[in-house]
Amino acid sequence: DIQLTQSPSSMSASLGDRVSLTCQSSQGIGNYLSWYQHKPGKPPKPMIYYATNLADGVPSRFSGSRSGSDYSLTISSLESEDTAIYYCLQYDEYPYTFGAGTKLELK
Amino acid sequence: QIQLVQSGPELKKPGESVKISCKASGYTFTDYAMHWVKQAPGKGLKWMGWINTYTGKPTYADDFKGRFVFSLEASASTANLQISNLKNEDTATYFCARYGYYSAHWYFDFWGPGTMVTVSS
Numbered sequence: 001d002i003q004l005t006q007s008p009s010s011m012s013a014s015l016g017d018r019v020s021l022t023c024q025s026s027q028g029i030g031n032y033l034s035w036y037q038h039k040p041g042k043p044p045k046p047m048i049y050y051a052t053n054l055a056d057g058v059p060s061r062f063s064g065s066r067s068g069s070d071y072s073l074t075i076s077s078l079e080s081e082d083t084a085i086y087y088c089l090q091y092d093e094y095p096y097t098f099g100a101g102t103k104l105e106l107k
Numbered sequence: 108q109i110q111l112v113q114s115g116p117e118l119k120k121p122g123e124s125v126k127i128s129c130k131a132s133g134y135t136f137t138d139y140a141m142h143w144v145k146q147a148p149g150k151g152l153k154w155m156g157w158i159n160t161y162t163g164k165p166t167y168a169d170d171f172k173g174r175f176v177f178s179l180e181a182s183a184s185t186a187n188l189q190i191s192n193l194k195n196e197d198t199a200t201y202f203c204a205r206y207g208y209y210s211a212h213w214y215f216d217f218w219g220p221g222t223m224v225t226v227s228s
Contacts, residue, residue: 049214
């Protein structure tokens with residue numbers, strides 16, 4: 001199975017900070033990686049698909065990028081509503097796999 | 108608008124069975140696959156598999172082969188997840204998620220609110 005390693009596992013940042021979360025794949029998945037924001041009691045919310053495409057309705061402060069097998073989700077200016085757990089998901093091959101998540105909190 | 112509505116929370120005993128439903132509205136049900144995702148308490152997300160809503164063919168991740176069954180009531184635009192011989196480790200929230208198509212790419216674009224299943228004697 002493809003392993004996705006997310007780093008850091010948790011982090012805290014201040015309002016207005018630029019934040020980058022990373023997801024490293026154990027093997028090639030092309031751009032078949034998406035990011036989801038998950039808040040307690042809610043379903044996951046799609047943020048980025050196909051590595052770099054912004055999902056519908058997602059603020060433009062979010063962006064996705066790829067460098068080789070490393071994928072990043074960047075928030076250009078952190079807002080309070082962005083606190084959540086962020087998961088990456090590879091959907092290149094079965095079984096689809098999620099990373100363990102990065103918990104993002106406000107400092 | 109597109110919605111996925113899941114059935115309510117369930118409390119079951121070990122060995123019992125449970126059936127969770129996911130009713131879709133706002134789009135043509137058979138045009139998009141439905142996936143299932145598990146989240147155990149305090150844990151991350153785990154992909155369980157998916158069902159082709161046009162053919163009814165299910166695909167299961169290895170950890171979900173045997174006691175788990177994906178099915179459809181296509182006339183009711185509903186996907187179901189049935190778990191038999193429940194175990195304590197099945198205690199989790201189960202999400203259905205539509206596999207949508209945008210700009211020539213696929214991803215899980217709409218999610219149900221989740222159904223909490225608690226297995227306890």
